[in-house]
Amino acid sequence: DAGITQSPRHKVTETGTPVTLRCHQTENHRYMYWYRQDPGHGLRLIHYSYGVKDTDKGEVSDGYSVSRSKTEDFLLTLESATSSQTSVYFCAISGRDSYNEQFFGPGTRLTVL
Amino acid sequence: QKEVEQDPGPLSVPEGAIVSLNCTYSNSAFQYFMWYRQYSRKGPELLMYTYSSGNKEDGRFTAQVDKSSKYISLFIRDSQPSDSATYLCAFFKAGTASKLTFGTGTRLQVTL
Numbered sequence: 736d737a738g739i740t741q742s743p744r745h746k747v748t749e750t751g752t753p754v755t756l757r758c759h760q761t762e763n764h765r766y767m768y769w770y771r772q773d774p775g776h777g778l779r780l781i782h783y784s785y786g787v788k789d790t791d792k793g794e795v796s797d798g799y800s801v802s803r804s805k806t807e808d809f810l811l812t813l814e815s816a817t818s819s820q821t822s823v824y825f826c827a828i829s830g831r832d833s834y835n836e837q838f839f840g841p842g843t844r845l846t847v848l
Numbered sequence: 849q850k851e852v853e854q855d856p857g858p859l860s861v862p863e864g865a866i867v868s869l870n871c872t873y874s875n876s877a878f879q880y881f882m883w884y885r886q887y888s889r890k891g892p893e894l895l896m897y898t899y900s901s902g903n904k905e906d907g908r909f910t911a912q913v914d915k916s917s918k919y920i921s922l923f924i925r926d927s928q929p930s931d932s933a934t935y936l937c938a939f940f941k942a943g944t945a946s947k948l949t950f951g952t953g954t955r956l957q958v959t960l
């Protein structure tokens with residue numbers, strides 16, 4: 736298994752509170768991604784990073800911010816959580832520029848009440 | 849029109865059956881075609897990838913790409929209960945910071 740961990744694995748929070756999810760890799764891969772997965776929508780890209788301090792928006796970035804201060808860590812922050820952000824969040828990593836096999840973490844199940 | 853269309857299922861088949869999973873896409877710039885498998889409450893894992901039209905075989909799995917019709921398929925022979933999972937098609941094109949475009953996934957259940 737690729738060395739990817741996500742923390743926390745489960746979280747329940749209240750509307751309006753800030754939440755930070757962490758993705759940690761031990762593979763020294765260049766690219767890191769945050770997805771959310773919802774029924775009927777599949778995997779949707781939130782933000783991605785192509786190097787330390789280099790990040791960009793995905794297709795569903797509103798309400799989310801990211802930071803990458805080290806190669807191994809990619810943080811996803813919900814500044815003020817809303818019920819629509821209840822989802823399963825996956826981190827992925829990739830070291831390739833070609834066909835891009837992405838390795839996924841185990842996921843974080845987030846519930847916003 | 850969505851870039852990728854995938855029937856969500858669920859698809860239920862008996863053990864030993866041949867399974868056909870399909871995706872259509874609209875973006876002719878896609879260069880690599882992938883299938884990911886996702887077990888319940890787990891992250892997706894790459895099952896197969898290909899970059900040309902035609903078939904690619906790996907054990908009981910065959911990936912088929914028809915670029916002229918913008919259609920890809922995954923065939924599973926002699927399906928097993930352990931194949932029960934959600935299968936996601938994924939597509940890659942150059943110049944997109946290595947981003948992938950995923951289908952919504954088809955849930956497969958193989959019954960004894």
